[in-house]
Amino acid sequence: MKLDPFYLIVDSAAWIERLVPLGVKLVQLRIKTMDEAGLRVEIRKAKALCAEHQCQLIINDHWRLAIEEGCDFVHLGQEDLQTADLARIRGTGMRLGLSTHDHVELETALAARPDYVALGPVYPTVLKQMKWAPQGVDRISEWKRRVAPIPLVAIGGLNLDRLDGVFAAGADSAAVVTDITLNADPEARTREWIEKTTPWR
Numbered sequence: 001m002k003l004d005p006f007y008l009i010v011d012s013a014a015w016i017e018r019l020v021p022l023g024v025k026l027v028q029l030r031i032k033t034m035d036e037a038g039l040r041v042e043i044r045k046a047k048a049l050c051a052e053h054q055c056q057l058i059i060n061d062h063w064r065l066a067i068e069e070g071c072d073f074v075h076l077g078q079e080d081l082q083t084a085d086l087a088r089i090r091g092t093g094m095r096l097g098l099s100t101h102d103h104v105e106l107e108t109a110l111a112a113r114p115d116y117v118a119l120g121p122v123y124p125t126v127l128k129q130m131k132w133a134p135q136g137v138d139r140i141s142e143w144k145r146r147v148a149p150i151p152l153v154a155i156g157g158l159n160l161d162r163l164d165g166v167f168a169a170g171a172d173s174a175a176v177v178t179d180i181t182l183n184a185d186p187e188a189r190t191r192e193w194i195e196k197t198t199p200w201r
Contacts, residue, residue: 001116002172003151004056004173004201005173005197005200005201006193007026007173007174007175008028009176010030010177010181013045013046013049015181016045016057020055022194025054028057030061030075043065058075062074067094073094073096075097076097076099077099078099078100078105078108078109081109096113096115101135106143116151116173117147118152118154118155119139119140119154120135121156123156125157134157140166140171143170144171152172154173154175155175158176159179160192172200174197176193
């Protein structure tokens with residue numbers, strides 16, 4: 001499976017409506033705190049928008065709702081992986097991405113036969129408090145040797161200036177959150193990301 005090199009992560013269908021029409025082809029909907037009814041509305045709206053614009057939608061964490069709503073890709077963190085019904089997820093034909101932060105988590109992830117592995121944080125990140133130190137680009141190269149041919153996603157503190165190094169180290173896709181959502185002009189920044197990652201398509 002080939003992932004688009006530009007992997008946008010947002011926390012609402014409103015962001016998807018705003019940015020996906022610009023040419024985004026891979027987006028994760030990551031909503032941490034919302035009731036089930038609200039989540040279902042967000043997922044349905046996101047799914048419809050992504051279908052309209054030929055964009056791959058990935059649902060973070062909420063695998064049961066993703067199955068019920070007919071989504072085809074879910075991303076799980078390590079804690080969610082421990083409680084998820086992988087047989088049910090696989091039984092639907094759904095694809096699976098997994099987060100990793102250290103060697104133990106990588107072994108756990110590989111045992112689940114994911115469709116991609118994410119490594120982070122590559123650089124310091126403002127998104128959330130992390131108990132892991134920044135991994136650095138050398139860890140990307142190590143992870144790529146371990147996971148190949150499974151695609152590797154780099155995440156954490158990425159910006160346009162860091163992309164060349166991340167891809168040169170072996171990442172197949174670069175995930176971004178705050179460099180776009182906290183930017184003064186998210187639309188312009190999104191277009192820059194699309195242009196900058198075009199050589200790796």
